Amino acid sequence: MNTSTASAGTDELKRRLSVFDAVVIGLGSMIGAGIFAAPAPAAAAAGSGLLLGLGLAAVVAYCNATSSARLAGRYPESGGTYVYGRERLGDFWGYLAGWGFVVGKTxxxxxxxxxxxxxxxxxxxxxxxxxxxxxxTALNYTGLHKSAWLTRVIVAFVLAVLAAVVTACIGGGTADAGRLAIGADATVGGVLQAAGLLFFAFAGYARIATLGEEVRDPHRTIRRAIPLALAITLLVYAAVAVTVLAVLGPDRLAHTAAPLAEAARAAGVPGLAPVVRAGAAVAALGSLLALILGVSRTTLAMARDRHLPHVLATVHPRFKVPHRAEAAVGAVVAVLAATTDVRGAIGFSSFGVLAYYAIANAAAWTLTANEGRPPRIVPGAGLAGCLLLAFALPSASVVSGTAVIAAGAAAYGVRTVLGRARS
Known part of the structure; x- marks a missing residue:
């Protein structure tokens, strides 16, 4: 098994982040633009079973988070499940996790x-x-401490906007608990698809694990930060989902492009809609900031093992960040942002991330009791849940996601054959 780690000297990242910083980065990843948009397509899929979908997504996310936290405490390196899969399951599975993460999160x-x-x-x-x-990308290039500070500001603002929406809807007197009842429109397939779409919004706790080389006392910090960030996010999402569903009902919710702004108008507070728009934009910025951080760190780890160009493995001598990996990720994302459409990106990303966490759960299954393994039911349920939700996504997402994962596996096979031929 390949057990390479960060080399000494200029290739080492600096440990700066506390538990609070790590939790904030996780919140910045999870409490993002998804909460402003995801309830609508989820309601379209699940109808009155929306809250069941949210609960199922939360259960799978909890299993994934627990497995990731235990693994991250044992392997505090940049790369997250790329490292865990490599160390516990073999080089191929680590590579496949990293490939799914980098492609999906890009x-x-x-x-x-x-x-x-x-x-x-x-x-x-x-x-x-x-x-x-x-x-x-320029902000990340100058150092993680500044990125963490900006993420704090973004998270505080977004939480204030969400609290304002929930308060306005409850105070407006238009909420009806009867709209929360589960009706005949809630099918098993619809609930599963909604859970897969809503899982996209929960997946940000991976950002904490991928920053493993940059947190202080990683064994303690990561194991505390991941469940804390997930618990706070679940409470926020549950409050927003219940409130919006009670105000709009599943049918109206399914047919609105801006569910929180629509809920504010329905509650008789139309002046809050521009604030919601600002909150959505800021939330998307926070998610983008954290995503670039996570993808660049996994790129760094894969480049160290030469699964990606080794030139991306360098760390800036002054700022102590993987500056070439960040610049490369930023360039690719900028090209995609200039040429692509946002439609389909959520489903495609969810498929790649669910594959990533499936490997994380499989890796956690191999931990021994002395290594801090969670109860076996946790990684087992997480693995089964990831696979179930991945293949319950819209067919276009499943086909494209499967094709990209297969292409990555094929590239690994070709590289392995060529490497053996040279030797």
Whole structure:
């Protein structure tokens, strides 16, 4: 098994992040633009079973988070499940996890940047999206401490906007608990698809694990930060979902492009809608910032093992960040933001991320009791849940996601054969 780690000297990242910083970065990843948009397609899939879908997504996310936290405490390196799969299951599975993460989350970066553009300046969506990518890549390049500080500001603002929406809806007197009842429109397939779509919004706790080389006392910090960030996010999402569903009902919710703004109008507070738009734009910026951080760290780890060009494995001598990996990721995302459409990106990303966490759960299954293994039911349920939700996604997402994962596996096979031929 390949057990390479960060080399000494200029290739080492600096440990700066506390538990609070790590939790904030996780919140910045999870409490993002998804909460402003995801309830609508989820309601379209599940109808009155929306809350069941949210609960199922939360259960799978909990299993994934627990497995990731235990693994991250044992392997505090940049790369997350790429490292865990490599160390516990073999080089191929680590590579496949890293491939799924980098490809899927690069699509997420493009989607988030386009979300920023659509809220800030709808007529110039692509131009604003590219500008956002360039600006946040430059910020990440100058050091993680500044990125963590900006994420704190973003998280505080978004939480304030969400609290205002929930308070306005409850105080408006238009909420009806009867709209929360599960009706005949809630099918098993619909609930599963909704859970897969909503899982996209929970997946940000991976960002904490992928920053394993940059947190202080990683064994303690990561194992505390991941469940804390997930618990806070679940509480926020549950409050928003219950409130919006009670105000709009499943049918009206399914047919609105901006569910939180629509809920504010329905509650008799139309003046809150522009604030919601600002909150959505800021949330998308926070998600984009954290996504670029996570993808660049996994790129760094894969480049160290030469699964990606080794030139991307260097760390800036002054800022102590993987500056070449960040620049490469930023360039690819900028091109995608300038040329692609946001439609389909969520489903495609969810498929790749669910594959990534399936490998994380399989890796956690191999831990021994002395290594801090969680109860076996946790990684077992997580693995089964990831596979179930991945293949319950819309067919286009399943086909494209399967094709990209297969292409990555084929590339690994070709590289292995060529390497053996040279030796």
């Amino acid at each position: 699509a997420s970066c493009a989607a988030m940047s386009l979300t920023v553009g659509s809220y800030v300046w709808p007529g110039q969506t692509h131009a604003v999206a590219v500008a956002a990518v360039v600006a946040l």
